[in-house]
Amino acid sequence: MDAYNEADLHRAAAAAVRAPSLHNSQPWLFRLAGGAIEILADPARRLPTVDRTGWAARIACGAATYNARLALAAAGRPAEVRLHPDPREPGLVARLTPGRERPPTYAETELFEAIPHRHSNRQPFWPDPVPTDVRIRLLDAARTESGWLALLVGTVAVAGFSEIATSADRVLRRDTAYQAEMEAWRHAIPDSARAPMAEPQDVLPQRFFNERRRAPGHDYEPEPLVGILGVPGDSAADQSNAGQAMQKVLLTATAAGIDTSLISQPIEVPTAREQLRRSLGRPGHPQIVIRFGYGTPTSAAPRRDVSEVLTGLGTLVPGIGGA
Known part of the structure; x- marks a missing residue:
């Protein structure tokens, strides 16, 4: 497989937005660039007081990356992942490039199916x-x-x-x-x-x-x-x-x-x-x-629609570099 397409991007983003984030801030964006799916930190969703260093945004985007990996693997189109691949763009958290097509493993299927059921339960x-x-x-x-x-x-x-x-x-x-x-x-x-x-x-x-x-x-x-x-x-x-x-x-x-x-x-x-x-x-x-x-079962917090988190090809997003 040479490149991911828009259907792969939507599939990955739909799973990725179910990841947890501090205060449910959902600090992520997704784009298709050069046949790769890229996950970026959304500076508009940054928490400037509690997350001065960008740690929480990176944790959340990493969790979104894992969900995206599972979605692609479950579709038989697994990804190879590079984290923070471009020092010129510190807001670029992950780049997912196509790997060899194969059926999903049992473990990948089980975890992928758990994505819509996972949410924080803050009750006793x-x-x-x-x-x-x-x-x-x-x-x-x-x-x-x-x-x-x-x-x-x-x-x-x-x-x-x-x-x-x-x-x-x-x-x-x-x-x-x-x-x-x-x-x-x-x-x-x-x-x-x-x-x-x-x-x-x-x-x-x-x-x-x-x-x-x-x-x-x-x-x-x-x-x-x-x-x-x-x-x-x-x-x-x-x-x-x-x-x-x-x-x-x-x-x-x-x-x-x-x-x-x-x-x-x-x-x-x-x-x-x-x-x-x-x-x-x-x-x-x-x-x-x-x-x-x-x-006791509780409700999940709402998520942004996939259409809200897709960004244009080649668009640079300001960074949250440093640790």
Whole structure:
């Protein structure tokens, strides 16, 4: 196969827009250029306060890249991926070029079919533990995308993480610009997809998108399963690759019937991120935190129509370079 066409572009973008993003900002664009599908950061969807370095946009675009890969593979037209292929265009996150045509694998089909069912569940989860075999699959999902997933086991480990995450959340809440940015993006997440109002007994911090109190007896799980995902480096390409690893982990969880939500406050505050990195004792850098469990079904946040995220051939998009 020499080139992707417009049908491939639409197929890839339709899957890619289902990826998660901070505040549901959906910071991506897609174009067909020289027979390749390219994924770019959309500067109009940047979060200038909470995402000053562009880390969150790169994570989101990496996740969108992974969804696009699955869509193309499921159609028998798999892609070879280069991340940040052109230093002259730092906003170009990924270039997908045609690989050898072949039928999709069972694993690719399973994860592709999970895409429309994956969305963040910010509600309390049931106390039922995630089975060991599923945990192993989650670890493998990160590893096969050149990442790692540290699952926190035991009350001591979770309590240590809780202290770091809660402290980072307090720092962010004291920032008036951060509060204003949160308020500006409230519309992107419907009431049905928001977390209930935080209460003192909560172990993990939640974004304050909601003023709705939870019903009595509906507390968050006292021992949540928390996974910290990281990659060896912290360059722009490393962060985009972390987005791919994150999305594979999320889809693996969805395919196994596991709900997830994302926690990024300890990544957004540099001192908290460094404290988290030291506490893990692993080489590399934490990039996102994932909460796993079994929850009551919730609604997905809306996505932009594919027609809104396609851009013209050869159009340059201003960069979000640096890391």
